[in-house]
Amino acid sequence: MxxxxxxxxxxxxxxxxxxxxxxxxxxxxxxxxxxxxxxxxxxxxxxxxxxxxxxxxxxxxxxxxxxxxxxxxxxxxxxxxxxxxxxxxxxxxxxxxxxxxxxxxxxxxxxxxxxxxxxxxxxxxxxxxxxxxxxxxxxxxHDSIPSDLGVQFLQDEAMARYGRPCKRVTTRVTRMKGGFSGGTAASFLNAMRLRETDPDFGRLSADPYALCPEGERQGPDGPDRMMPVEVTWDADLQAWTKPYFMGPMNSKVVRRTNAIMDYPYGRDFSYQETALTRGGIGGWWAAMRYAIFGRMLLIAMAIPASRGLLQRHVLPKSGEGPSKEVRESGSYEIVQVGEMPDGTVLKARITGQGDPGVxxxxxxxxxxxxxxxxxxxxxxxxxxxxxxxxxxxxxxxxxxxxxxxxxxxxxxxxxx
Ligand SMILES: NC(=O)c1ccc[n+]([C@@H]2O[C@H](COP(=O)([O-])OP(=O)(O)OC[C@H]3O[C@@H](n4cnc5c(N)ncnc54)[C@H](OP(=O)(O)O)[C@@H]3O)[C@@H](O)[C@H]2O)c1
Known part of the structure; x- marks a missing residue:
């Protein structure tokens, strides 16, 4: 030492x-x-x-x-x-x-x-x-410990019970209460600027295996998409999914974990991370509203004039963040569903106390x-x-x- x-x-x-x-x-x-x-x-x-x-x-x-x-x-x-x-x-x-x-x-x-x-x-x-x-x-x-350690936990449980890992894991953010700080806003704004100036940025963001070592950047997952206007039905959890801002980032980290540990989750491991609303037409509409709002926010961030307005008047500045009350009353929950090739399903819940952002x-x-x-x-x-x-x-x-x-x-x- x-x-x-x-x-x-x-x-x-x-x-x-x-x-x-x-x-x-x-x-x-x-x-x-x-x-x-x-x-x-x-x-x-x-x-x-x-x-x-x-x-x-x-x-x-x-x-x-x-x-x-x-x-x-x-x-x-x-x-x-x-x-x-x-x-x-x-x-x-x-x-x-x-x-x-x-x-x-x-x-x-x-x-x-x-x-x-x-x-x-x-x-x-x-x-x-x-x-x-x-x-x-x-x-x-919060990016990416709950997702990364959560998948590892689920896979450890699968190995202990069945001697093999889940081939497919989906993470659904089921609760997220809190705020975010000025540095998070600045990182997001910087990413939007890079999208315009760095020709590799878009390719790398879309590549689900971008953080895997060279020669290991292939697998079953399709491109990572930032806030697609897309809601899907989750049959395991009986609720509608909605896009999650940090899903693409956390997914890349989970896939890197698998690749650099020499594939404890298998070479055909597939991973997806989104948020979840609820069932019924109300759940669908809540998910759709969120997806549309998220896309509009992304467009507003991409246009320099509206980006400047958001930066000056809406988003927190450096050093600023949620109040003590928001920090302490905040919490979050994710549910992870793992599936084995024979259809066996394992579900795990990961919760956190305190607002996720700070x-x-x-x-x-x-x-x-x-x-x-x-x-x-x-x-x-x-x-x-x-x-x-x-x-x-x-x-x-x-x-x-x-x-x-x-x-x-x-x-x-x-x-x-
Ligand atoms: N992974 C996650 O879940 C997560 C959650 C929250 C935040 N974050 C990230 O954490 C980072 C910090 O966020 P934040 O809200 O704490 O940011 P912040 O309030 O803006 O704080 C930035 C810090 O960096 C210092 N700094 C800036 N430029 C510097 C320089 N040239 N030399 C030395 N120090 C410098 C600032 O010093 P001064 O005080 O002197 O200005 C301040 O201490 C961001 O990148 C954000 O995206 C990640």
Whole structure:
């Protein structure tokens, strides 16, 4: 186990998610005697954050620098065993930090939900990360921990009961209560800008296997589509489905988990993630209304003039996010249905307490960082770019169940 000045550095402790992550990390690191430091670009803001931290948090070291300062990133990442980042959009501010963690063999996790940036980071640094031993784990927030760990949980249950995995899994978001922060809005706006300027962006977004290694980008799933005006009937759950904004991103992560773990779910594994309304004509109409609204929002985001209006007058700004009341009263639920080739069906329910966009996300990110630090010798994968399920799997599932308000439960099991 490497010995460094800090066990964990939280980079970006002043943002909407960073402030909450700082709070959770200060509490949890205090309980476990881990050495935490917080960092960002503004000393005054960092001192205010530090002053509000619980326990001995107000004695933490503060590191001040800029995300684009590669020399600073190199020096900072050499001082810690793990760096956890909330500085996004990651495609704009995250690349120097990942490069520095990889070069210094420092483990890393973040909140990105930007597949095109993840692809670029894997392509640029996978080989070096293997050599230095840095475990790099993107997507450690609501995107994509519940989906990724949920599928792994369902498949573990299938293996334990029947000795083989489900060939097809569908994830349905059945409840989602909460808000989203300025950084999430900025990441979305940046993605819409990239659509116009980067010729590869559309191709990569549509490719369901875009995050899989080269030579492993084929399988049974059709293109990932962002907010199609499409509602379908889910016969397993007897309700209408509607598109889900984060479905394409989470699906890519789940498929990457399968590919980089050498196909524990099978080479013909098929995955889909949407949201769900209810049955009957009322359910159909609710799903259709949502699908049309989602498409209109996407069109408004794609047109520079309306995008600017939304940015100025509607969407939260950097540092802003849902109120304490919304964060604490929020919750979510997903139901996953797995099917075996002989028709046997397993269903699992994954729930989360706290709004998915900030509270639940930062609790999960905190546990991912603690897992990389505290379970370093129990994690079996070597250096490289991993997904949450591939890198930390059961270790992280136990942590988020115990400390981040998630639950994983098998709710049905019908043999063919
Ligand atoms: N995966 C998920 O489920 C999920 C959920 C929520 C958020 N997110 C993602 O998390 C990221 C953060 O969201 P947020 O709402 O917390 O964003 P935010 O409020 O805008 O915070 C951004 C942070 O980055 C810092 N920063 C910006 N530019 C910097 C630079 N050049 N050098 C150093 N620090 C810099 C800001 O510092 P200042 O305070 O000094 O400006 C702030 O600490 C976004 O990418 C968002 O998409 C993901």
């Amino acid at each position: 490497m010995d460094r000045e800090f066990d964990i550095i939280l980079w970006g402790a002043t943002g909407a998610t960073g402030r909450r992550a700082a709070h959770h990390l200060a509490r949890r690191c205090g309980e476990h005697g881990l050495r935490l430091a917080i960092g960002g670009r503004n000393r005054d803001k960092l001192e205010t954050v530090r002053g509000n931290l619980p326990g001995a948090g107000n004695e933490l070291a503060i590191l001040v620098g800029d995300s684009h300062d590669a020399a600073f990133m190199g020096a900072m990442t050499a001082r810690a065993r793990v760096v956890v980042s909330t500085v996004g959009p990651f495609a704009l501010y995250g690349s120097e930090l990942v490069a520095a963690c990889v070069a210094n063999g420092t483990h890393y996790c973040d909140l990105t939900a930007e597949p095109q940036w993840m692809r670029a980071m894997i392509d640029a640094h996978q080989q070096t990360a293997r050599e230095t031993g840095a475990r790099i784990v993107h997507a450690c927030g 509270r639940s996300t930062t609790l999960m990110l905190t546990e991912a960082a603690l897992c990389l630090a505290e379970d370093e010798s129990r994690i079996v994968v070597a250096g490289g770019f991993w997904t949450p399920a591939a890198a930390m799997g059961r270790l992280l599932r136990d942590r988020v169940t115990e400390h981040a308000g998630l639950s994983f439960e098998l709710i049905a099991n019908h043999e063919a």
